[in-house]
Amino acid sequence: MGSKTLITIKPLYHNQTKLVAIHFEPDETVKHYIQAFSDVKWTETYKTFYTTFHKERINQLFRYFRKKGWYVNYDAFKTITEQPEAPVLKKPEIINKLPPLIDEQVAQTLQFKRWLEQKRFSENTVNTYVEVTALFLRYLNLKKIDTITSRSIEQFNYDFIFNAQKSVSYQNQCISGIKHYFNFKNIVVEAFEIKRPNKDKKLPNVLSKVEVKSLFDSTQNLKHKTLLSIVYSAGLRIGEAINLKLIDIDFERGLIHIKAAKGRKDRYTLLSTGLIPLLHTYIKHYNPKVLMFEGRFGEPYTQVSARQVLKKSLLNAGIKKYATLHTLRHSFATHLLESGTDIRYIQELLGHSSPKTTMIYTHVSTTSLRDIKNPFDNL
The missing domain is CATH 1.10.443.10 (Intergrase catalytic core)
Structure with missing residues (x-):
């Protein structure tokens, strides 16, 4: 096995949700190692192991499998076009310019995730809060901001959420996720108050x-x-x-x-x-x-x-x-x-x-x- 083992990771879209499919030649040792990775599940529908997708997930998987000396093919993520989950952005360059997290920030987001899980938040809430926090940290990297202030938070909200025409629900999730991250890191920001916009009052669909x-x-x-x-x-x-x-x-x-x-x-x-x-x-x-x-x-x-x-x-x-x-x-x-x-x-x-x-x-x-x-x- 060793260096001859090939792991191929590809995007898997389901209901406009992007996941990461993990493919490999049948091998019990490889299977158990994949199952040991955090948040990996099996889908009977697609007959593959998969995990949730966020901006740092590919790097995490790459490093995880390289510890075993295995080859990792992630070419599909180099060319794939993101499926939009929100209206077309007015300023897509904001997202495209975001630099990756540094190693210290990657470690912090993983610790943040475990902290949220211990507080018994749902799996979806945990993943959302970690994702939006990672985006905020990458935005700070882009702007070369070392000290978080209310101004930097308001600017992130304006550039990345308001100008990008993100939904009201997504904006509220971003605010909640960042505030929980501040609690986790014991960060105190004076005069930090972004008003949560009211959600659209839509009636639910009902079947007869x-x-x-x-x-x-x-x-x-x-x-x-x-x-x-x-x-x-x-x-x-x-x-x-x-x-x-x-x-x-x-x-x-x-x-x-x-x-x-x-x-x-x-x-x-x-x-x-x-x-x-x-x-x-x-x-x-x-x-x-x-x-x-x-x-x-x-x-x-x-x-x-x-x-x-x-x-x-x-x-x-x-x-x-x-x-x-x-x-x-x-x-x-x-x-x-x-x-x-x-x-x-x-x-x-x-x-x-x-x-x-x-x-x-x-x-x-x-x-x-x-x-x-x-x-x-x-x-």
């Missing part, structure tokens, strides 16, 4: 009951149907569904115990009586050990795989309406409201901290709208 039934009927794979069914029937976030354990399902009481959900809160939600036969069939067939939905190596089923499942089912059902896995949660809440369930109970089932969050479903429910007499009908 007919569309939901069609979605399930067109899903033939037992695991896929069970996953989509439990997400909808219990109003789960996808992260809650893929981390669900067998012991969390109380068949006798007809409840599902959701543990350490968003905000590290526990809650109970509904276990549909109509879902129980499907669950028993699924458990008997797949015999899951701990997690309800296990991947190839007994790890949690990945969100990437779950999104691919929904995409295929929507296509098979002929549903052209834009929908995500979270759309099933929105649909669950809306259908409960339309059937007369009190908004306070829906809030508890969804695990919302504030009733204001749940009230958005009153704007997409058709029950009250059907009772309104349209003036056109009286013309």
